Amino acid sequence: MNVWDIELKLKPFDLGAIMKASGNRPPARVMAKGLYMMKDLQRNAEFWKMQINSPNEFMEWIRKYNTRDASKLIIASKDKAIPLARELWTQLWSRGQKVFEDADLKEVLKKIGVTNEDQLLKESKDPKIAQELENNTQEAIEQGAFGAPWIVVHKDGEDHYFFGSDRFPLIAQLIGKPFSVPLPSKI
Amino acid sequence: MPPKFKIEFFYDLFSPYSYLGFEALHRYASFWGDTAVVLRPLWLGAVFKSVENAQTPAANPFKAKNLKTDFELNAKYWGLGDLRLPNDFQKLVFTKPSIYAMRILIAARQRDEKLLLPLTRAFYLRFFQENKGIFEEQDFQEVLKQCKIPDYEAILEAQKSQQVKDELAKNINDAVQSECFGAPWHLIYDSNGKLIGKVFGSDRMHIISMIMGKQYLGPNPEKPFSKL
Numbered sequence: 001m002n003v004w005d006i007e008l009k010l011k012p013f014d015l016g017a018i019m020k021a022s023g024n025r026p027p028a029r030v031m032a033k034g035l036y037m038m039k040d041l042q043r044n045a046e047f048w049k050m051q052i053n054s055p056n057e058f059m060e061w062i063r064k065y066n067t068r069d070a071s072k073l074i075i076a077s078k079d080k081a082i083p084l085a086r087e088l089w090t091q092l093w094s095r096g097q098k099v100f101e102d103a104d105l106k107e108v109l110k111k112i113g114v115t116n117e118d119q120l121l122k123e124s125k126d127p128k129i130a131q132e133l134e135n136n137t138q139e140a141i142e143q144g145a146f147g148a149p150w151i152v153v154h155k156d157g158e159d160h161y162f163f164g165s166d167r168f169p170l171i172a173q174l175i176g177k178p179f180s181v182p183l184p185s186k187i
Numbered sequence: 188m189p190p191k192f193k194i195e196f197f198y199d200l201f202s203p204y205s206y207l208g209f210e211a212l213h214r215y216a217s218f219w220g221d222t223a224v225v226l227r228p229l230w231l232g233a234v235f236k237s238v239e240n241a242q243t244p245a246a247n248p249f250k251a252k253n254l255k256t257d258f259e260l261n262a263k264y265w266g267l268g269d270l271r272l273p274n275d276f277q278k279l280v281f282t283k284p285s286i287y288a289m290r291i292l293i294a295a296r297q298r299d300e301k302l303l304l305p306l307t308r309a310f311y312l313r314f315f316q317e318n319k320g321i322f323e324e325q326d327f328q329e330v331l332k333q334c335k336i337p338d339y340e341a342i343l344e345a346q347k348s349q350q351v352k353d354e355l356a357k358n359i360n361d362a363v364q365s366e367c368f369g370a371p372w373h374l375i376y377d378s379n380g381k382l383i384g385k386v387f388g389s390d391r392m393h394i395i396s397m398i399m400g401k402q403y404l405g406p407n408p409e410k411p412f413s414k415l
Contacts, residue, residue: 022249030240032368036387043394146249163253166390169405170260180405 004177010081012071013137015148022146044165055096065100068133069124073105075132076124083112189378191221192399197362197372198307199231200292200321201285203258203272206311208371208389211265211406213304215392218408219401226303228292229358230285231370237359238368245280261389262315265406273318286355287346288321293354294345295336302336309334375399 019026028034038054045052055061070088077084087108088099098104102121109117123129140150143161151162153171160174172179196212198205209226216222235243244254255272262270273279288310295302309330313319320326324343331339345351362372365385373391375384375398384398393403404411 022247024247024249025242027242030238030242030368032238032366033240033242035366036368036385039385040387040391040394043397047393047397144249144252146247146253161253161256163257164390167257170257170264173260173264180411 004172004175006175006177008082010074010085011136011140012074012085012133013140013145013148013150014066014068014071014133016066017137018140018145018147018150021141022144024146051094053094053096055092061098061100065098067099069101070099070105071133072129073109073121073124075129076120076126077114080112080114084108087112190223191378192219193223193225193376193380194395195225195227195374195376197227197229197358197367197370197374199229199285199370200288200307200310200314201280202231202370203254203270203315204261204389205371206270206315206389207258207261207265207267208373209307209311210267211389211392212371212373212395214265215396215408219399222399226296226307227358227361228289228296228303228307228355229362229370230289230355232284232286233359234362234367234369237363240368243369245277251277258315268316270315271318272315283320283322285321288327290346290351290355291327291331291342293351293358294342294348295331297345297350297354298338298342302334306330306334306336 018024027037041052041054074081074085074088091097091104091108091111092099099108105121106117109120114120143150143152143159145161145163147163149163149165151167151171153160153162153174155175162171169179194212194216196209198209212224216224235241244250255276259269259271262268292303292306292310295306310321313326313330314321321330327343327346328339331342336342365372365374365382367385367387369387371387371389373384373386373395374382375386375395377383384395386395386398396403
Protein backbone atom coordinates (compact mmCIF):
# COMPACT_ATOMS: atom_id res chain seq x y z
CA MET A 1 0.00 0.00 0.00
CA ASN A 2 1.30 3.48 -0.84
CA VAL A 3 0.61 5.89 2.00
CA TRP A 4 1.61 9.01 0.04
CA ASP A 5 0.37 9.80 -3.47
CA ILE A 6 3.72 10.88 -4.81
CA GLU A 7 5.75 9.94 -7.85
CA LEU A 8 8.95 8.20 -6.78
CA LYS A 9 11.90 8.15 -9.14
CA LEU A 10 15.04 6.19 -8.34
CA LYS A 11 18.25 7.83 -9.48
CA PRO A 12 21.29 5.60 -8.93
CA PHE A 13 24.50 7.61 -8.65
CA ASP A 14 28.20 7.03 -8.07
CA LEU A 15 28.79 7.53 -4.34
CA GLY A 16 32.57 7.44 -4.75
CA ALA A 17 32.38 10.42 -7.11
CA ILE A 18 30.02 12.26 -4.72
CA MET A 19 32.41 11.80 -1.78
CA LYS A 20 35.34 12.98 -3.88
CA ALA A 21 33.58 16.05 -5.26
CA SER A 22 32.27 17.16 -1.87
CA GLY A 23 35.54 16.48 -0.04
CA ASN A 24 33.61 14.27 2.38
CA ARG A 25 35.09 11.22 4.09
CA PRO A 26 33.28 8.00 5.05
CA PRO A 27 32.06 8.04 8.69
CA ALA A 28 34.29 5.05 9.52
CA ARG A 29 37.37 7.28 9.11
CA VAL A 30 36.68 8.36 12.70
CA MET A 31 36.95 5.14 14.71
CA ALA A 32 34.33 5.95 17.35
CA LYS A 33 31.95 7.01 14.59
CA GLY A 34 32.53 3.84 12.58
CA LEU A 35 31.75 1.62 15.57
CA TYR A 36 28.69 3.65 16.43
CA MET A 37 27.43 3.55 12.85
CA MET A 38 27.24 -0.25 12.81
CA LYS A 39 25.21 -0.19 16.02
CA ASP A 40 22.99 2.61 14.69
CA LEU A 41 22.35 0.62 11.51
CA GLN A 42 21.22 -2.42 13.54
CA ARG A 43 18.96 -0.33 15.77
CA ASN A 44 17.33 1.41 12.82
CA ALA A 45 16.84 -1.92 11.05
CA GLU A 46 15.10 -3.22 14.16
CA PHE A 47 12.94 -0.10 14.29
CA TRP A 48 11.90 -0.48 10.64
CA LYS A 49 11.58 -4.26 11.04
CA MET A 50 14.21 -4.97 8.40
CA GLN A 51 16.92 -7.60 8.35
CA ILE A 52 20.37 -6.09 7.99
CA ASN A 53 23.50 -8.20 8.19
CA SER A 54 26.60 -6.31 7.18
CA PRO A 55 28.84 -8.52 5.02
CA ASN A 56 31.97 -9.59 6.89
CA GLU A 57 34.08 -8.74 3.87
CA PHE A 58 32.56 -5.28 3.48
CA MET A 59 35.80 -3.32 3.99
CA GLU A 60 37.62 -5.57 1.53
CA TRP A 61 34.80 -5.28 -1.01
CA ILE A 62 34.62 -1.49 -1.01
CA ARG A 63 38.32 -1.39 -1.81
CA LYS A 64 38.11 -4.03 -4.52
CA TYR A 65 34.74 -3.40 -6.20
CA ASN A 66 32.30 -0.62 -6.96
CA THR A 67 28.54 -0.52 -7.49
CA ARG A 68 28.62 1.10 -10.93
CA ASP A 69 27.48 -2.04 -12.78
CA ALA A 70 24.65 -2.67 -10.30
CA SER A 71 23.59 0.97 -10.64
CA LYS A 72 23.65 0.77 -14.44
CA LEU A 73 21.52 -2.37 -14.27
CA ILE A 74 18.91 -0.52 -12.20
CA ILE A 75 18.84 2.28 -14.79
CA ALA A 76 18.49 -0.23 -17.66
CA SER A 77 15.75 -2.19 -15.89
CA LYS A 78 13.27 0.73 -16.27
CA ASP A 79 9.92 -0.34 -14.73
CA LYS A 80 11.62 -3.08 -12.68
CA ALA A 81 13.93 -0.55 -11.01
CA ILE A 82 12.28 -0.67 -7.58
CA PRO A 83 12.07 -4.47 -7.15
CA LEU A 84 15.56 -4.83 -8.61
CA ALA A 85 17.08 -2.20 -6.31
CA ARG A 86 15.41 -3.86 -3.32
CA GLU A 87 16.74 -7.29 -4.33
CA LEU A 88 20.27 -5.91 -4.86
CA TRP A 89 20.22 -4.34 -1.40
CA THR A 90 18.84 -7.55 0.12
CA GLN A 91 21.57 -9.55 -1.57
CA LEU A 92 24.32 -7.26 -0.21
CA TRP A 93 22.97 -6.08 3.15
CA SER A 94 20.78 -8.99 4.25
CA ARG A 95 22.32 -12.09 2.67
CA GLY A 96 25.80 -10.56 2.75
CA GLN A 97 26.57 -11.50 -0.85
CA LYS A 98 28.28 -9.61 -3.66
CA VAL A 99 26.46 -7.50 -6.26
CA PHE A 100 29.46 -6.44 -8.31
CA GLU A 101 30.16 -8.93 -11.08
CA ASP A 102 28.01 -10.23 -13.94
CA ALA A 103 27.39 -13.58 -12.22
CA ASP A 104 26.19 -11.78 -9.05
CA LEU A 105 23.89 -9.53 -11.07
CA LYS A 106 22.42 -12.41 -13.12
CA GLU A 107 21.59 -14.26 -9.92
CA VAL A 108 19.74 -11.23 -8.54
CA LEU A 109 17.85 -10.73 -11.83
CA LYS A 110 16.66 -14.36 -11.69
CA LYS A 111 15.47 -13.86 -8.12
CA ILE A 112 13.04 -11.14 -9.24
CA GLY A 113 11.76 -13.31 -12.08
CA VAL A 114 13.62 -11.75 -15.00
CA THR A 115 13.98 -14.36 -17.74
CA ASN A 116 16.02 -12.36 -20.30
CA GLU A 117 18.83 -11.61 -17.82
CA ASP A 118 21.62 -11.80 -20.44
CA GLN A 119 19.81 -9.33 -22.67
CA LEU A 120 19.19 -6.88 -19.81
CA LEU A 121 22.79 -7.15 -18.63
CA LYS A 122 23.97 -6.41 -22.19
CA GLU A 123 21.70 -3.38 -22.40
CA SER A 124 23.07 -2.09 -19.10
CA LYS A 125 26.54 -1.89 -20.68
CA ASP A 126 25.37 0.53 -23.36
CA PRO A 127 27.30 3.83 -23.19
CA LYS A 128 23.98 5.66 -22.98
CA ILE A 129 23.30 4.01 -19.61
CA ALA A 130 26.77 4.93 -18.34
CA GLN A 131 26.06 8.49 -19.43
CA GLU A 132 22.81 8.51 -17.47
CA LEU A 133 24.63 7.33 -14.34
CA GLU A 134 27.17 10.10 -14.88
CA ASN A 135 24.39 12.66 -15.34
CA ASN A 136 22.68 11.57 -12.11
CA THR A 137 25.98 11.94 -10.27
CA GLN A 138 26.70 15.40 -11.72
CA GLU A 139 23.17 16.57 -10.99
CA ALA A 140 23.47 15.53 -7.34
CA ILE A 141 26.88 17.20 -6.98
CA GLU A 142 25.42 20.44 -8.36
CA GLN A 143 22.59 20.17 -5.83
CA GLY A 144 25.13 19.90 -3.01
CA ALA A 145 25.07 16.15 -2.28
CA PHE A 146 27.79 14.85 0.05
CA GLY A 147 26.51 11.34 0.75
CA ALA A 148 23.62 8.93 0.25
CA PRO A 149 20.69 8.71 0.27
CA TRP A 150 20.28 12.15 -1.28
CA ILE A 151 16.58 12.91 -1.70
CA VAL A 152 15.17 15.68 -3.91
CA VAL A 153 11.58 16.69 -3.31
CA HIS A 154 9.96 18.62 -6.17
CA LYS A 155 7.07 20.66 -4.88
CA ASP A 156 5.29 23.62 -6.51
CA GLY A 157 8.16 24.19 -8.93
CA GLU A 158 10.75 24.24 -6.14
CA ASP A 159 13.42 21.68 -5.27
CA HIS A 160 14.21 20.71 -1.67
CA TYR A 161 17.21 18.59 -0.77
CA PHE A 162 17.46 16.06 2.04
CA PHE A 163 20.34 13.89 3.21
CA GLY A 164 19.82 10.63 5.07
CA SER A 165 17.31 7.85 5.62
CA ASP A 166 16.16 9.58 8.82
CA ARG A 167 14.62 12.65 7.21
CA PHE A 168 11.20 11.22 6.23
CA PRO A 169 9.40 13.10 9.02
CA LEU A 170 10.77 16.37 7.59
CA ILE A 171 9.77 15.39 4.05
CA ALA A 172 6.27 14.57 5.32
CA GLN A 173 6.10 17.99 6.96
CA LEU A 174 7.20 19.69 3.73
CA ILE A 175 4.64 17.99 1.50
CA GLY A 176 1.88 18.12 4.12
CA LYS A 177 1.48 14.35 4.46
CA PRO A 178 1.00 12.39 7.66
CA PHE A 179 3.96 10.46 9.01
CA SER A 180 3.58 7.98 11.79
CA VAL A 181 6.41 5.64 12.61
CA PRO A 182 6.88 2.82 11.93
CA LEU A 183 4.89 2.97 8.72
CA PRO A 184 1.31 1.64 8.94
CA SER A 185 1.96 -1.26 6.60
CA LYS A 186 4.79 -3.23 5.12
CA ILE A 187 5.15 -3.16 1.36
CA MET B 188 9.50 6.60 43.86
CA PRO B 189 12.86 7.10 42.12
CA PRO B 190 12.70 7.44 38.32
CA LYS B 191 12.92 4.23 36.32
CA PHE B 192 15.42 5.59 33.81
CA LYS B 193 18.22 8.11 33.81
CA ILE B 194 19.58 9.79 30.69
CA GLU B 195 22.82 11.74 30.76
CA PHE B 196 22.73 14.38 28.04
CA PHE B 197 26.14 15.69 26.88
CA TYR B 198 25.97 18.93 24.89
CA ASP B 199 27.72 22.05 23.68
CA LEU B 200 26.04 25.43 23.16
CA PHE B 201 27.61 25.75 19.69
CA SER B 202 25.83 22.60 18.53
CA PRO B 203 22.47 23.37 16.89
CA TYR B 204 21.43 19.73 16.99
CA SER B 205 22.15 19.66 20.73
CA TYR B 206 19.51 22.34 21.19
CA LEU B 207 16.93 20.34 19.22
CA GLY B 208 17.83 17.23 21.22
CA PHE B 209 17.66 19.16 24.49
CA GLU B 210 14.05 20.23 23.82
CA ALA B 211 13.01 16.88 22.32
CA LEU B 212 14.40 14.89 25.24
CA HIS B 213 12.87 17.13 27.91
CA ARG B 214 9.51 16.99 26.14
CA TYR B 215 9.58 13.18 26.13
CA ALA B 216 10.96 12.90 29.69
CA SER B 217 8.11 15.07 30.91
CA PHE B 218 5.59 12.99 28.92
CA TRP B 219 7.00 9.67 30.20
CA GLY B 220 7.23 10.83 33.78
CA ASP B 221 9.68 8.07 34.76
CA THR B 222 12.93 9.41 33.31
CA ALA B 223 15.46 11.75 34.94
CA VAL B 224 17.53 13.88 32.57
CA VAL B 225 20.99 14.84 33.77
CA LEU B 226 22.49 17.70 31.77
CA ARG B 227 26.25 17.45 31.28
CA PRO B 228 27.78 20.44 29.50
CA LEU B 229 30.97 19.61 27.63
CA TRP B 230 33.29 21.36 25.21
CA LEU B 231 32.90 19.84 21.77
CA GLY B 232 36.22 21.26 20.58
CA ALA B 233 38.01 18.97 23.03
CA VAL B 234 35.91 15.94 22.03
CA PHE B 235 36.59 16.45 18.30
CA LYS B 236 40.29 16.77 18.99
CA SER B 237 40.38 13.73 21.23
CA VAL B 238 38.64 11.37 18.79
CA GLU B 239 40.23 13.04 15.72
CA ASN B 240 36.87 13.92 14.23
CA ALA B 241 37.60 16.50 11.54
CA GLN B 242 34.45 15.67 9.58
CA THR B 243 32.16 17.98 11.52
CA PRO B 244 29.19 19.49 9.68
CA ALA B 245 30.56 23.03 9.77
CA ALA B 246 33.97 21.94 8.44
CA ASN B 247 32.69 20.87 5.01
CA PRO B 248 30.95 23.47 2.81
CA PHE B 249 28.55 20.89 1.33
CA LYS B 250 27.54 19.72 4.79
CA ALA B 251 27.37 23.26 6.15
CA LYS B 252 24.87 24.25 3.45
CA ASN B 253 22.70 21.26 4.32
CA LEU B 254 23.06 21.96 8.05
CA LYS B 255 21.50 25.41 7.63
CA THR B 256 18.24 24.21 6.03
CA ASP B 257 18.13 20.93 7.93
CA PHE B 258 18.33 22.79 11.25
CA GLU B 259 15.52 25.18 10.29
CA LEU B 260 13.26 22.32 9.13
CA ASN B 261 13.95 20.28 12.26
CA ALA B 262 13.17 23.29 14.46
CA LYS B 263 9.80 23.59 12.71
CA TYR B 264 9.21 19.83 13.04
CA TRP B 265 9.71 20.10 16.81
CA GLY B 266 7.51 23.20 16.96
CA LEU B 267 10.37 25.41 18.14
CA GLY B 268 9.54 28.27 15.78
CA ASP B 269 11.91 30.14 13.50
CA LEU B 270 15.37 29.13 14.60
CA ARG B 271 18.33 29.73 12.34
CA LEU B 272 22.10 29.59 12.40
CA PRO B 273 23.91 32.92 12.73
CA ASN B 274 24.99 34.15 9.27
CA ASP B 275 28.66 33.72 10.11
CA PHE B 276 28.16 30.40 11.93
CA GLN B 277 30.94 28.55 10.09
CA LYS B 278 33.41 31.33 10.88
CA LEU B 279 32.22 31.68 14.48
CA VAL B 280 32.68 28.04 15.42
CA PHE B 281 36.27 28.09 14.22
CA THR B 282 37.26 31.47 15.67
CA LYS B 283 35.27 31.79 18.91
CA PRO B 284 35.44 29.29 21.74
CA SER B 285 32.29 27.97 23.40
CA ILE B 286 34.30 26.89 26.44
CA TYR B 287 33.60 30.03 28.51
CA ALA B 288 29.84 29.77 28.08
CA MET B 289 30.07 26.07 28.99
CA ARG B 290 31.96 27.02 32.17
CA ILE B 291 29.25 29.56 33.04
CA LEU B 292 26.69 26.74 32.81
CA ILE B 293 28.73 24.58 35.16
CA ALA B 294 29.36 27.45 37.58
CA ALA B 295 25.59 28.05 37.71
CA ARG B 296 24.94 24.34 38.25
CA GLN B 297 27.44 24.21 41.09
CA ARG B 298 25.59 27.12 42.69
CA ASP B 299 22.11 25.63 42.18
CA GLU B 300 21.26 22.49 40.17
CA LYS B 301 17.92 23.98 39.11
CA LEU B 302 19.60 26.86 37.22
CA LEU B 303 21.12 24.61 34.57
CA LEU B 304 18.02 23.89 32.50
CA PRO B 305 16.64 27.45 32.14
CA LEU B 306 20.12 28.88 31.64
CA THR B 307 20.95 26.34 28.91
CA ARG B 308 17.70 27.20 27.12
CA ALA B 309 18.34 30.94 27.45
CA PHE B 310 21.83 30.60 25.93
CA TYR B 311 20.51 28.49 23.05
CA LEU B 312 17.69 30.93 22.26
CA ARG B 313 20.09 33.86 22.37
CA PHE B 314 22.39 32.11 19.86
CA PHE B 315 19.91 30.34 17.54
CA GLN B 316 16.84 32.57 17.78
CA GLU B 317 18.24 36.07 18.34
CA ASN B 318 21.59 35.20 16.70
CA LYS B 319 23.47 37.13 19.39
CA GLY B 320 26.89 36.14 20.72
CA ILE B 321 27.56 33.78 23.63
CA PHE B 322 31.29 34.45 23.90
CA GLU B 323 32.00 37.57 25.96
CA GLU B 324 31.52 38.62 29.55
CA GLN B 325 28.83 41.08 28.36
CA ASP B 326 26.89 38.21 26.70
CA PHE B 327 27.05 36.12 29.88
CA GLN B 328 25.85 39.02 32.03
CA GLU B 329 22.84 39.59 29.81
CA VAL B 330 21.83 35.92 29.85
CA LEU B 331 22.29 35.56 33.61
CA LYS B 332 20.29 38.73 34.26
CA GLN B 333 17.59 37.61 31.86
CA CYS B 334 17.27 34.38 33.86
CA LYS B 335 16.87 36.54 36.99
CA ILE B 336 19.87 35.04 38.73
CA PRO B 337 20.46 37.43 41.64
CA ASP B 338 24.15 36.76 42.36
CA TYR B 339 25.21 36.59 38.74
CA GLU B 340 28.52 38.29 39.48
CA ALA B 341 29.52 35.38 41.69
CA ILE B 342 28.81 33.00 38.81
CA LEU B 343 30.88 35.12 36.42
CA GLU B 344 33.72 34.91 38.92
CA ALA B 345 33.27 31.17 39.65
CA GLN B 346 33.55 30.47 35.91
CA LYS B 347 37.32 30.79 36.32
CA SER B 348 37.55 28.45 39.31
CA GLN B 349 39.37 25.14 39.35
CA GLN B 350 36.21 23.44 40.59
CA VAL B 351 34.38 24.48 37.41
CA LYS B 352 37.29 23.54 35.13
CA ASP B 353 37.49 20.13 36.83
CA GLU B 354 33.81 19.39 36.27
CA LEU B 355 34.03 20.39 32.61
CA ALA B 356 37.09 18.17 32.18
CA LYS B 357 35.26 15.28 33.84
CA ASN B 358 32.26 15.70 31.54
CA ILE B 359 34.51 15.72 28.46
CA ASN B 360 36.45 12.73 29.73
CA ASP B 361 33.35 10.69 30.62
CA ALA B 362 31.89 11.44 27.18
CA VAL B 363 35.05 10.41 25.32
CA GLN B 364 35.47 7.29 27.49
CA SER B 365 31.92 6.28 26.53
CA GLU B 366 32.91 6.60 22.81
CA CYS B 367 31.31 9.98 22.16
CA PHE B 368 32.36 11.61 18.86
CA GLY B 369 29.85 14.47 18.62
CA ALA B 370 26.84 16.08 20.28
CA PRO B 371 24.22 15.59 21.51
CA TRP B 372 25.38 12.35 23.11
CA HIS B 373 23.04 10.34 25.34
CA LEU B 374 23.89 7.69 27.93
CA ILE B 375 20.77 5.77 28.98
CA TYR B 376 20.62 3.89 32.31
CA ASP B 377 17.95 1.58 33.72
CA SER B 378 16.70 1.56 37.35
CA ASN B 379 19.68 -0.56 38.43
CA GLY B 380 22.08 2.01 37.07
CA LYS B 381 23.02 -0.27 34.18
CA LEU B 382 24.05 1.49 30.97
CA ILE B 383 21.55 0.24 28.36
CA GLY B 384 22.30 2.52 25.43
CA LYS B 385 24.60 5.15 23.94
CA VAL B 386 22.90 7.32 21.35
CA PHE B 387 24.19 10.15 19.15
CA GLY B 388 22.06 12.88 17.60
CA SER B 389 18.82 14.80 17.94
CA ASP B 390 17.18 12.61 15.28
CA ARG B 391 17.20 9.38 17.28
CA MET B 392 14.28 9.86 19.69
CA HIS B 393 12.69 6.80 18.05
CA ILE B 394 15.79 4.76 18.90
CA ILE B 395 15.99 6.10 22.47
CA SER B 396 12.30 5.18 22.90
CA MET B 397 12.94 1.69 21.52
CA ILE B 398 15.90 1.08 23.85
CA MET B 399 13.68 2.05 26.81
CA GLY B 400 10.82 -0.17 25.61
CA LYS B 401 8.65 2.82 24.82
CA GLN B 402 6.84 3.97 21.70
CA TYR B 403 7.98 6.98 19.67
CA LEU B 404 5.01 9.27 19.05
CA GLY B 405 6.50 12.03 16.90
CA PRO B 406 7.33 15.61 17.83
CA ASN B 407 4.29 16.07 20.04
CA PRO B 408 3.78 12.99 22.24
CA GLU B 409 0.81 14.59 24.01
CA LYS B 410 -1.08 14.70 20.69
CA PRO B 411 0.63 12.01 18.65
CA PHE B 412 -1.69 11.76 15.68
CA SER B 413 -2.91 15.33 15.38
CA LYS B 414 -3.36 16.67 11.88
CA LEU B 415 -0.52 18.65 10.40
